[in-house]
Amino acid sequence: MRISFEGKAVFVTGAASGLGKSTALLFAEHGADLSLLDVNEDGLAEVRSEIEAMGRRCMTQAVDVSAKANCDAAIAATVERYGRLDALCNVAGIVGLCSAGDVSEAYWNRTLAVNLSGPFYLCQAAIPHLLQTRGNIVNVASSGGLKAQAYLVPYSTSKAGLIHMTRCMAMEFMHQPIRINAVAPGAMDTDMGRHTELPEGIDMSLVQRFCNMRAPSQPDDVARLILYVASDLSPSLHGACLSVDTGISIG
Numbered sequence: 001m002r003i004s005f006e007g008k009a010v011f012v013t014g015a016a017s018g019l020g021k022s023t024a025l026l027f028a029e030h031g032a033d034l035s036l037l038d039v040n041e042d043g044l045a046e047v048r049s050e051i052e053a054m055g056r057r058c059m060t061q062a063v064d065v066s067a068k069a070n071c072d073a074a075i076a077a078t079v080e081r082y083g084r085l086d087a088l089c090n091v092a093g094i095v096g097l098c099s100a101g102d103v104s105e106a107y108w109n110r111t112l113a114v115n116l117s118g119p120f121y122l123c124q125a126a127i128p129h130l131l132q133t134r135g136n137i138v139n140v141a142s143s144g145g146l147k148a149q150a151y152l153v154p155y156s157t158s159k160a161g162l163i164h165m166t167r168c169m170a171m172e173f174m175h176q177p178i179r180i181n182a183v184a185p186g187a188m189d190t191d192m193g194r195h196t197e198l199p200e201g202i203d204m205s206l207v208q209r210f211c212n213m214r215a216p217s218q219p220d221d222v223a224r225l226i227l228y229v230a231s232d233l234s235p236s237l238h239g240a241c242l243s244v245d246t247g248i249s250i251g
């Protein structure tokens with residue numbers, strides 16, 4: 001069976017790099033018009049050029065996902081341009097390792113704002129339009145949202161919240177024509193995966209518990225799961241959180 005997003009509009013956050021970029025390019029390869037959001041304007045411009053070179057339409061919005069007004073405006077602008085919205089992929093996220101006692105109020109609030117509040121605001125804004133197209137939402141969580149991780153308390157808590165937000169939204173819209181799911185990657189070979197620094201003096205035996213035993217995933221590999229979840233090939237997926245983590249979450 002072939003996946004096609006011809007004639008459909010897909011919204012992707014975090015699209016300037018890593019998994020969001022791979023996701024945006026993969027949807028474009030499968031025929032979608034794209035609406036991309038990220039704080040990285042230059043990165044967005046590069047991805048837009050690649051998508052337009054494939055003959056697909058692409059619009060970009062260089063804004064912070066953590067502000068509700070930005071999310072409302074970004075979804076409204078997308079529907080104004082394409083006349084429809086078929087899928088929302090919440091991929092943008094931030095991470096940092098820090099001992100729990102050293103987490104500042106600002107860092108705690110920022111992590112929850114970007115990783116949890118932003119996706120929720122976008123869901124709120126997108127759902128009325130997704131109901132019209134029988135569309136769907138894919139939230140990118142993390143193995144850290146399923147498994148306890150030392151030194152990542154704000155991040156893992158935000159991702160656990162995102163998984164439960166996905167389930168609660170899926171329950172609330174059980175009787176309406178929309179699917180709402182999450183995917184949970186483990187470590188990926190992206191800027192985030194490569195550049196996350198370990199604080200000094202931490203217990204490495206606790207860190208090793210959440211490190212991949214296999215090689216990190218390539219973002220294209222995870223993007224293929226997002227494409228599948230968002231596609232017509234997965235009509236029974238609703239309220240799911242699918243692990244794509246080379247086995248991290250099993251032990």
Ligand SMILES: NC(=O)c1ccc[n+]([C@@H]2O[C@H](COP(=O)([O-])OP(=O)(O)OC[C@H]3O[C@@H](n4cnc5c(N)ncnc54)[C@H](O)[C@@H]3O)[C@@H](O)[C@H]2O)c1
Pocket residue numbers: 013014015016017018019020037038039040043063064065066091092093094095114140141142143184185186187188189190191192193194219
């Ligand atoms: N890399 C990993 O090892 C890993 C593991 C599990 C889950 N994840 C999740 O996968 C998703 C993608 O991560 P990635 O590895 O591609 O990282 P990345 O850093 O390459 O990409 C994240 C993107 O989000 C954007 N972004 C950050 N804050 C933003 C904000 N406030 N508003 C809008 N855009 C913002 C960044 O500019 C960047 O382009 C994230 O949600 C992350 O938590 C990553």
